[in-house]
Amino acid sequence: MSAFKIPSQEQGLLTHSPVPIAGNICYEIAYPQLVAKQAAAAQMIVTVSNDTWFEHSLAPWQHLQIAQMRAIENAKPVARTTNSGVSALIDSKGRITALAPMYQPAQLTGLVEPKQGTTPYNWGLNWPVTLLSLGLALFGFCRNFTGLFPHRLKS
Incomplete structure (x- = not known):
């Protein structure tokens, strides 16, 4: 049986890899202050989302653009993965370096360059x-x- 507890107010970094990662779930990427707190100590940002509820609207693309803004603000690359929306790799300047099609199974590969440090936005x-x-x-x-x-x- 699993044990559940209320998480602390400060969400830690994902540290099971050699690169500290700021992890965000779904629409958390839309909150700049939340992402900035984590990203200051991280070397990249990863966001996982279920964009199914957006259906065939422009919202998945807007969600991707929000992730691009977080990359620019924090000068950190973003790996964005969705089950039905737009999955992409975004560099630290907000440029999309790899893009997977919507509503199709895909394996997205590309080079992600981890970045250290903070920005004036942080x-x-x-x-x-x-x-x-x-x-x-x-x-x-x-x-x-x-x-x-x-x-x-x-x-």
């Missing part, structure tokens, strides 16, 4: 984007509602 996560967005919103508010930058119409 250090600050979304703060630069958040600060820029707030700054632009404040600028727009000042421009439109306070008359700080009045619009001039030419006659």
Whole structure:
């Protein structure tokens, strides 16, 4: 009989190979902060997903694009495997280096170059984007509602 326990808040790396791997299941790859916490100590990211529920929509391709963003943000390669969606190998710059067809049994092979280290995204996560967005919103508010930058119409 198996014993189950509640996992800790910090999910560890997969360390049964010579390369430390950040493992993600299904849609976990869509959460940048979750992936970044693991990827900082890992040398590659692996995600396993069941994309059957997407059926024949564009969603499997969008799911793949999300994985490409995690590769870019963390500068780590991603191996993405699905039972029915788009399986792919993605390099640390977000480029797809190998791609398997949807809804067909396939064996995907390719070279994956593990990467060490962290990126500015790992250090600050979304703060630069958040600060820029707030700054632009404040600028727009000042421009439109306070008359700080009045619009001039030419006659």
